[in-house]
Amino acid sequence: MSRHVARLVSFRAAASGPAPAAAEAWDGRFRLHKQRGQHLLTNPRVLDSIVRRAALCPGDAILEVGPGTGNLTAPLGLAHKLTVIKGDAVEADFPEFNVCVANIPYKISSPLIAKLLFGPYRFRTATLLLQKEFARRLIASPGDSEYNRLAANVRMVADARLLMDVSKRDFVPMPKVDSSLVEIRPRAAPPDVNLAEWLAFTRACFGQKNKTLGAIFKKKRKLLELFRTSRGAEGRRDGSAGGSSFIALCGDNDGDISDSENNDSHNGAASFSEEEVTAFKAKIAGALESTELAGKRPSKLSNEELLRLLRLFNERGIRFQ
Numbered sequence: 001m002s003r004h005v006a007r008l009v010s011f012r013a014a015a016s017g018p019a020p021a022a023a024e025a026w027d028g029r030f031r032l033h034k035q036r037g038q039h040l041l042t043n044p045r046v047l048d049s050i051v052r053r054a055a056l057c058p059g060d061a062i063l064e065v066g067p068g069t070g071n072l073t074a075p076l077g078l079a080h081k082l083t084v085i086k087g088d089a090v091e092a093d094f095p096e097f098n099v100c101v102a103n104i105p106y107k108i109s110s111p112l113i114a115k116l117l118f119g120p121y122r123f124r125t126a127t128l129l130l131q132k133e134f135a136r137r138l139i140a141s142p143g144d145s146e147y148n149r150l151a152a153n154v155r156m157v158a159d160a161r162l163l164m165d166v167s168k169r170d171f172v173p174m175p176k177v178d179s180s181l182v183e184i185r186p187r188a189a190p191p192d193v194n195l196a197e198w199l200a201f202t203r204a205c206f207g208q209k210n211k212t213l214g215a216i217f218k219k220k221r222k223l224l225e226l227f228r229t230s231r232g233a234e235g236r237r238d239g240s241a242g243g244s245s246f247i248a249l250c251g252d253n254d255g256d257i258s259d260s261e262n263n264d265s266h267n268g269a270a271s272f273s274e275e276e277v278t279a280f281k282a283k284i285a286g287a288l289e290s291t292e293l294a295g296k297r298p299s300k301l302s303n304e305e306l307l308r309l310l311r312l313f314n315e316r317g318i319r320f321q
């Protein structure tokens with residue numbers, strides 16, 4: 001395997017601040033910190049399986065995130081072609097790579113996947129070991145009980161599939177949860193949609209995923225927020241969605257505005273008339289009616305259906321950001 005690997009870059013965490021108090025000795029050599037996600041995969045059969053399933057090709061440039069003591073790094077490739085970069089994998093820029101293989105700290109799963117799929121990187125495949133429940137959510141389909149915003153966003157740009165489950169007993173120290181290996185393959189052709197706006201749209205739709213779209217877009221707070229956004233977008237020549245964060249990929253509840261923000265001076269309600277809001281409301285209701293989606297829950301809808309709704313919203317000047 002190592003003969004075929006053109007380059008291997010391992011992205012190692014930069015320890016920031018003092019080490020967390022709770023540490024666990026391992027092998028007499030290292031102190032491992034659960035708070036930093038330092039659970040080492042020690043079962044050689046599982047490690048070999050991961051490398052096999054990553055299906056590396058001659059000339060691949062591999063990115064590994066979180067090499068730890070190198071348990072997965074070693075079976076991946078040639079030591080003399082290895083570059084180790086110290087930094088936070090969520091924050092720092094990655095060098096060029098075309099394959100990612102990693103047993104990542106689970107707390108960065110969502111921002112890391114968002115960075116890989118919605119950032120500037122072009123790669124063939126990412127083979128990632130993830131927390132089992134997170135993996136199930138990632139690969140869920142519309143209508144599944146686990147279907148959520150994360151899955152909708154990922155399937156917009158990639159195909160994700162489960163490769164195998166890995167027991168928590170294969171790690172030292174043993175975590176509380178089991179894991180799953182998942183393959184994520186970005187689609188060859190990017191979808192014909194402004195991705196920043198798509199992410200903002202799914203944040204609005206999945207904010208309360210068990211409510212119908214009609215109920216979600218009837219909420220006064222949501223309406224006023226959208227009204228503001230849409231008026232702002234009118235002023236931008238390119239009509240782009242603006243500053244939606246790519247990192248916020250999955251939160252189902254992050255579409256909600258807290259009560260403290262629900263006041264007129266903050267949301268700008270005072271700056272437009274009741275008539276304007278009523279007309280805007282009618283546009284939203286019209287779009288929902290013409291797609292017959294008002295009575296549907298977002299978690300039951302395909303991306304095609306959601307996209308159709310977003311396009312109708314856009315045609316009516318309703319923008320998300």
Ligand SMILES: C[S@@+](CC[C@H](N)C(=O)[O-])C[C@H]1O[C@@H](n2cnc3c(N)ncnc32)[C@H](O)[C@@H]1O
Nearest residue numbers: 012013039040041066067068071088089103105
């Ligand atoms: C689950 S361990 C995997 C270790 C090793 N690859 C293995 O399979 O045994 C995750 C590793 O990622 C490191 N890490 C934690 N947060 C990180 C971050 N933000 N960026 C890069 N690495 C991080 C941890 O220190 C730990 O070494």
